[in-house]
Amino acid sequence: MRILLSNLFLCDGTPNGFIADAAILIEGKTIVWTGPASEAPVAAAVRDLAGRVVIPGxxxxxxxxxxxxxxxxxxxxxxxxxxxxxxxxxxxxxxxxxxxxxxxxxxxxxxxxxxxxxxxxxxxxxxxxxxxxxxxxxxxxxxxxxxxxxxxxxxxxxxxxxxxxxxxxxxxxxxxxxxxxxxxxxxxxxxxxxxxxxxxxxxxxxxxxxxxxxxxxxxxxxxxxxxxxxxxxxxxxxxxxxxxxxxxxxxxxxxxxxxxxxxxxxxxxxxxxxxxxxxxxxxxxxxxxxxxxxxxxxxxxxxxxxxxxxxxxxxxxxxxxxxxxxxxxxxxxxxxxxxxxxxxxxxLGWQDAIGTLVPGKQADLVVLDLDHPLGNTAQRVLSDIVYKAGPQHVREVMVAGSTIYADGRFSNIDAGAIFARIKQHYAHIPSA
Ligand SMILES: [Zn+2]
The missing domain is CATH 3.20.20.140 (Metal-dependent hydrolases)
Structure with a gap:
């Protein structure tokens, strides 16, 4: 399965690795191509990320x-x-x-x-x-x-x-x-x-x-x-x-x-x-x-x-x-x-597979809702990631090509049910 993530601002995690209007081609678990969207290879499945910022997990x-x-x-x-x-x-x-x-x-x-x-x-x-x-x-x-x-x-x-x-x-x-x-x-x-x-x-x-x-x-x-x-x-x-x-x-x-x-x-x-x-x-x-x-x-x-x-x-x-x-x-x-x-x-000794978003690495990435009032540039995006961003900006999390979290929901678990079960388990502990 090949999927092209398109219309995104890519911070690939390498020094100076910032590409505006970028795309990422993922095949299975692996990134096979990144670059300007205008040069992206053809893929059957395309997802438009609406200009959001993509960083390594x-x-x-x-x-x-x-x-x-x-x-x-x-x-x-x-x-x-x-x-x-x-x-x-x-x-x-x-x-x-x-x-x-x-x-x-x-x-x-x-x-x-x-x-x-x-x-x-x-x-x-x-x-x-x-x-x-x-x-x-x-x-x-x-x-x-x-x-x-x-x-x-x-x-x-x-x-x-x-x-x-x-x-x-x-x-x-x-x-x-x-x-x-x-x-x-x-x-x-x-x-x-x-x-x-x-x-x-x-x-x-x-x-x-x-x-x-x-x-x-x-x-x-x-x-x-x-x-x-x-x-x-x-x-x-x-x-x-x-x-x-x-x-x-x-x-x-x-x-x-x-x-x-x-x-x-x-x-x-x-x-x-x-x-x-x-x-x-x-x-x-x-x-x-x-x-x-x-x-x-x-x-x-x-x-x-x-x-x-x-x-x-x-x-x-x-x-x-x-x-x-x-x-x-x-x-x-x-x-x-x-x-x-x-x-x-x-x-962690895992640099062969993760840490940057470049061809050959696993598709572990985070989609961030960062939109600078003056427009996203490399300097502004890096500044926002480090000095401003938080979990409230995390729109989607992908690990090895699979989306495990998007728009506040987990793909593989019912987070609300897990939390309720944990609270129930400790219900006997006094709250004050
Ligand atoms: Zn410790």
């Missing part, structure tokens, strides 16, 4: 979908206070709670133009991928192992996480929307033995390795006390960092660590809103990208953010850097859009 490189039911349960407190406050909830989180959370999270992400997410949980490594693929979203997901002696309410989740992940991989064999990783929670909640075992298992299975790293100053203190070095140097010394490592946060890195990290080829998931809300700090993103480290944007969970909205992350990624450096040129809209699209794809 946004990529969320760090999330915890399963926690979504608890949104707003702790809006104050730093990372460690926050973790203590939410522990009574997360320690009793059942697999059913996790599934409800994932349903809420995936629906919210799709409404917000996110077509791919990297998700983390403690138990139920395959739940996010089950939910995301049923809705039609792409995912890289898994569980983060932790050592019970370092988490007060912790139960061992390793090697269970590996078993759950291998089960999910078998369930989704041949499903191009689904990928998995093996991960560990953080340097402060894992022993060296566990970290090494998880990374070796990931390497054996050919999977990425995900971990939170250098998220707060207190983490550095704890790791220094235990191991006599910083979290990043400790992981580096254990041999955990390479081009298949995805590191969430990386706020507390010194210049030498940035150089060291760049040499390893590991990539970074930057969560500016969550980091600011938890008063964790502002990651040195311009210095990292300058050093050649690949950085994508993430939302973290609805308990620490509380939105799963990459438009907000794009804007915050610029505002925080400028406000803290007093340098209005330190980072700009093109940087933010790159992190939300093609660099996010590289963080």
């Amino acid at each position: 946004l990529i969320n490189t760090h999330a915890h979908g399963g926690m979504s039911v608890q949104r707003g349960c702790c809006d104050n407190g730093d990372l460690f206070e926050w973790a203590q406050t939410i522990a009574p909830f997360t320690s009793v989180l059942s697999l059913e709670d996790n599934r409800f959370g994932c349903e809420l999270a995936v629906m919210e992400m799709v409404r917000n133009g996110i077509t791919t997410a990297c998700d983390c949980t403690r138990f139920g490594a395959g739940i996010f991928s089950d939910v995301a693929s049923a809705i039609g979203m792409r995912s890289l997901s898994g569980a983060l192992a932790n050592s019970p002696q370092y988490r007060k309410t912790g139960r061992a989740n390793w090697p269970l996480a590996r078993e759950e992940t291998e089960g999910a991989m078998a369930r989704h064999a041949g499903n191009g929307l689904v990928r998995h990783y093996l991960g560990a929670h953080s340097p402060y909640s894992c022993t060296a033995e566990l970290l090494i075992e998880v990374k070796q298992a990931a390497d054996e299975l050919g999977l990425p390795f995900v971990i939170h790293l250098a998220e707060s100053a207190k983490e550095t203190e704890i790791v220094r006390e235990r191991h006599g070095t910083t979290p990043m140097r400790w992981l580096h010394g254990l041999g955990l960092l390479d081009e298949r490592s995805i590191l969430a946060h990386c706020i507390w890195l010194d210049d030498e660590e940035i150089e060291l990290l760049a040499e390893t080829g590991a990539s970074v998931a930057h969560n500016p809103v969550s980091n600011a809300k938890l008063a964790s700090g502002i990651a040195p993103i311009p210095a990292m990208r300058q050093a050649g480290i690949v950085v994508g944007l993430g939302t973290d969970s609805t308990v620490s953010n509380n939105s799963l909205d990459i438009f907000q992350e794009m804007k915050a990624s610029i505002l925080l850097q400028r406000a803290s450096s007093l340098d209005a040129h330190i980072t700009d809209a093109a940087d933010a859009f790159a992190m939300a699209t093609r660099e996010g794809a590289r963080v």
Whole structure:
């Protein structure tokens, strides 16, 4: 099946990749041609997008979908206070709670133009991928192992996480929307033995390795006390960092660590809103990208953010850097859009298929209702995407050539029924 999307303003996600009056030819799941509509190949099916803006599906490189039911349960407190406050909830989180959370999270992400997410949980490594693929979203997901002696309410989740992940991989064999990783929670909640075992298992299975790293100053203190070095140097010394490592946060890195990290080829998931809300700090993103480290944007969970909205992350990624450096040129809209699209794809190791809208890539795209009063130009559209746009502008979301959301409705699920079922399930919980 060949379909031509026509009469659109294309932002294909490559540097300077803007075409007014453009068209996109899709064959099955794949983009086979893009260019000026006047030069478009003939196709049996043509859809007129009425001049709307088309961008690559946004990529969320760090999330915890399963926690979504608890949104707003702790809006104050730093990372460690926050973790203590939410522990009574997360320690009793059942697999059913996790599934409800994932349903809420995936629906919210799709409404917000996110077509791919990297998700983390403690138990139920395959739940996010089950939910995301049923809705039609792409995912890289898994569980983060932790050592019970370092988490007060912790139960061992390793090697269970590996078993759950291998089960999910078998369930989704041949499903191009689904990928998995093996991960560990953080340097402060894992022993060296566990970290090494998880990374070796990931390497054996050919999977990425995900971990939170250098998220707060207190983490550095704890790791220094235990191991006599910083979290990043400790992981580096254990041999955990390479081009298949995805590191969430990386706020507390010194210049030498940035150089060291760049040499390893590991990539970074930057969560500016969550980091600011938890008063964790502002990651040195311009210095990292300058050093050649690949950085994508993430939302973290609805308990620490509380939105799963990459438009907000794009804007915050610029505002925080400028406000803290007093340098209005330190980072700009093109940087933010790159992190939300093609660099996010590289963080997840999925750049062969997603991140830009060019021939050969999967048709993962978002149609935005953006209409500048002076007319759409490359500069105005990029500015609107990064500084103005939000879920209210998302008209349609397509993943692998299939429309999974359009005009407020999901194609594969009844979102209203799912939300009603979740509310019913928690009806016994007092509302005040
Ligand atoms: Zn996280």
